[in-house]
Amino acid sequence: MDGKIKIKGLNAAYGQNQVLFDINLEIGKGMFGLLGRNGAGKSTLMKTLVTLLPIKNGEVEICNIPISRQREIRSMVGYLPQDFNMYPNMSVEESLEYLGVLSEIKSSEIKYLTNKVLELVNLWQDRKVKVKALSGGMKRRLGIAQAIIHEPKVLIVDEPTAGLDPEERIRFRNLLADLAQDKIVILSTHIVGDIESTCNHLAVLNHGKIIFNGEVSQLIAGAKGYTYKVQIPKNRFHEYRNRYVLTAQQDLGEYIDIKLLSKGKVEEGFVPCEPNIEDGYLNLLYDVGGVK
Amino acid sequence: MRLMLLEMKRILKNPLFWISIALIFVFIYSQFGSGIDISDMDKPLPNQENYGITQTNNMSIIREKAIAQLLQEYSFNSYTTYPYGFYRQVELNDKKNLQMAKIISAISGTSIEEIQEKQKKQQSSLMNGEQIQHIIIAKAQDSISAQEFLDLMDKADELLGGGSFYSKKLIASQFGKRSKTYEEAIEDYELMINKDRVSGAYARLFCDYAGIIIGIIPIFLAVAIWFKDQRSKCQDLLFTRKTSSLKFIISRYLAMLILFSIFLIVMGSYYNIQIIKEFGLSKINPFYFYGYILIWLIPILAVLLSIGTFTTIATNSPSGILVMMTWWFLDVMNGLPGIKGGYGNSLILRHNIVGNTQIYLNNRAFIFINRGAYILFAIVILVISMSIYNLKREGKVFVRGIHKK
Numbered sequence: 215m216d217g218k219i220k221i222k223g224l225n226a227a228y229g230q231n232q233v234l235f236d237i238n239l240e241i242g243k244g245m246f247g248l249l250g251r252n253g254a255g256k257s258t259l260m261k262t263l264v265t266l267l268p269i270k271n272g273e274v275e276i277c278n279i280p281i282s283r284q285r286e287i288r289s290m291v292g293y294l295p296q297d298f299n300m301y302p303n304m305s306v307e308e309s310l311e312y313l314g315v316l317s318e319i320k321s322s323e324i325k326y327l328t329n330k331v332l333e334l335v336n337l338w339q340d341r342k343v344k345v346k347a348l349s350g351g352m353k354r355r356l357g358i359a360q361a362i363i364h365e366p367k368v369l370i371v372d373e374p375t376a377g378l379d380p381e382e383r384i385r386f387r388n389l390l391a392d393l394a395q396d397k398i399v400i401l402s403t404h405i406v407g408d409i410e411s412t413c414n415h416l417a418v419l420n421h422g423k424i425i426f427n428g429e430v431s432q433l434i435a436g437a438k439g440y441t442y443k444v445q446i447p448k449n450r451f452h453e454y455r456n457r458y459v460l461t462a463q464q465d466l467g468e469y470i471d472i473k474l475l476s477k478g479k480v481e482e483g484f485v486p487c488e489p490n491i492e493d494g495y496l497n498l499l500y501d502v503g504g505v506k
Numbered sequence: 507m508r509l510m511l512l513e514m515k516r517i518l519k520n521p522l523f524w525i526s527i528a529l530i531f532v533f534i535y536s537q538f539g540s541g542i543d544i545s546d547m548d549k550p551l552p553n554q555e556n557y558g559i560t561q562t563n564n565m566s567i568i569r570e571k572a573i574a575q576l577l578q579e580y581s582f583n584s585y586t587t588y589p590y591g592f593y594r595q596v597e598l599n600d601k602k603n604l605q606m607a608k609i610i611s612a613i614s615g616t617s618i619e620e621i622q623e624k625q626k627k628q629q630s631s632l633m634n635g636e637q638i639q640h641i642i643i644a645k646a647q648d649s650i651s652a653q654e655f656l657d658l659m660d661k662a663d664e665l666l667g668g669g670s671f672y673s674k675k676l677i678a679s680q681f682g683k684r685s686k687t688y689e690e691a692i693e694d695y696e697l698m699i700n701k702d703r704v705s706g707a708y709a710r711l712f713c714d715y716a717g718i719i720i721g722i723i724p725i726f727l728a729v730a731i732w733f734k735d736q737r738s739k740c741q742d743l744l745f746t747r748k749t750s751s752l753k754f755i756i757s758r759y760l761a762m763l764i765l766f767s768i769f770l771i772v773m774g775s776y777y778n779i780q781i782i783k784e785f786g787l788s789k790i791n792p793f794y795f796y797g798y799i800l801i802w803l804i805p806i807l808a809v810l811l812s813i814g815t816f817t818t819i820a821t822n823s824p825s826g827i828l829v830m831m832t833w834w835f836l837d838v839m840n841g842l843p844g845i846k847g848g849y850g851n852s853l854i855l856r857h858n859i860v861g862n863t864q865i866y867l868n869n870r871a872f873i874f875i876n877r878g879a880y881i882l883f884a885i886v887i888l889v890i891s892m893s894i895y896n897l898k899r900e901g902k903v904f905v906r907g908i909h910k911k
Binding site: 297 | 508509512516519734738739740742743744745746747748749750754899900901902
């Protein structure tokens, strides 16, 4: 597959309320993470890419097709919304057939493609089950199936793992990683772990602005030299929490092991350690004044 | 085509569709009966007690009856009106009573004082009602022109607050009724046999009943089908598919239209077969029933379903039910005076009789224009619905929570 998603100077708004500010991104094949807190503008960006929201100004191209050519864009983009739902009384199979027809898949291919995606997302056995009877994880898998049934070049998934149990979450990430072999997959999430285990590239959105765009390793590297571990008595926990950005903690009874970010003086007992993506992410937010 | 078939499948699985069908069936069956009444096609014989009622445009008859009725009501100062179909008894105050006396005076050429005097006598039973009427009606016949008469009666209607039978719109249908003569009955019979080929006469009655019920029931399904997208929270999924709004809306719309039409055709066929059995193929036209369903009833469905589609898309609410209930009520009530062949501008055309073929023939061109206009209206409404749907897909309009952050 050739082509990229190119976003230049994108601004988007809900009525008078501007939500995205001068977004510039270039996203190629593979898994791309979009990280940010709730309300950062991730869903707005996703909706803009799937033509659900108009752009105020700027340029967006998907595989060399400008976003204004909506029909073409819709045929090459698969979308799993944050709040995925389908008619509750439809079965899994009927839902896929219906949405497949709406995607204008040829009649001769619908059955084949339905079966293919059902097997891919491991819902073949449950194809006759009604949507209202699906568990959260199964429903999310149906969401992926409907998003890829028309074989799109781009897959956009918005907060896909929220509410899933750990096993389902891992299974889901693996599924997305498989799909990213030959597609552009954009994974929007506020769960840092989802990005760490699947994406090489990511962007971080904060208050509608891109504050980081690069490789995961670069994000992590940003926290290098500022990440420490220290064991403190439990009664001093609040003092440390007010003074530093804590990125992890482990209760050891009378003591607590904490991992923190410190850009100022290094106190006695602080042991430098290797940062992970969460440290990198919090360090980034710290830099822009997002966390204290 | 495939999308339309899928929509049909969805509708057929929807209990509301079957409830709608059951209600339509029960209504038509209860009104039209289990079979056709073949006595309606009996040839009239001389010296029958009556040959039914017919409508006349003879102003002399209309005038006589209308004045008689107005005098009767004036003398008791008690008028019956039906504004928007609701019964209302009107009693005029002194000022309006005087104005009414002036109108009667103008119509009859009798002085106001004389008319007021007669009202007093009537109320104190010094003179019976018939005597008063004879005196005034006799004077009224040639005192003013027909147009002046109609204008004055229309003023009387205004004075009563509207909804009376004296209005220009209703006066002829209410007071133009008279008994048919034998010759007229024979003429009507000949028209049913030769022009209607029997089938047409029954088909009009079928359409009269069916029109009433399909003028309201299918709106519930139309609204429910569109509203379900929102209630199931799957609009974003539908919005982002490749299919155009045109194809999507038309497929869903036609699916509903075709399914309801099929039911009407099946039910019409039930009566059509009975007609064939009773009268034989040579005397009837087996296609008339389907022609009437197509021209008389389908426009009703077309409008109703387009209103359901439009209101639900535009407002994300079931407001279409309220819109259509209001429309239906006003339409049915307005149609009551011309129940046996009054067509007007109504969506629901009335012809509640086997016969009166001449009235139908006289109005046939108008009926075609009426039906054509409603089909055009339905198309316009659908085009607007598509535009709004498109704007919603592109996030350019925000209707009640769609794309709400």
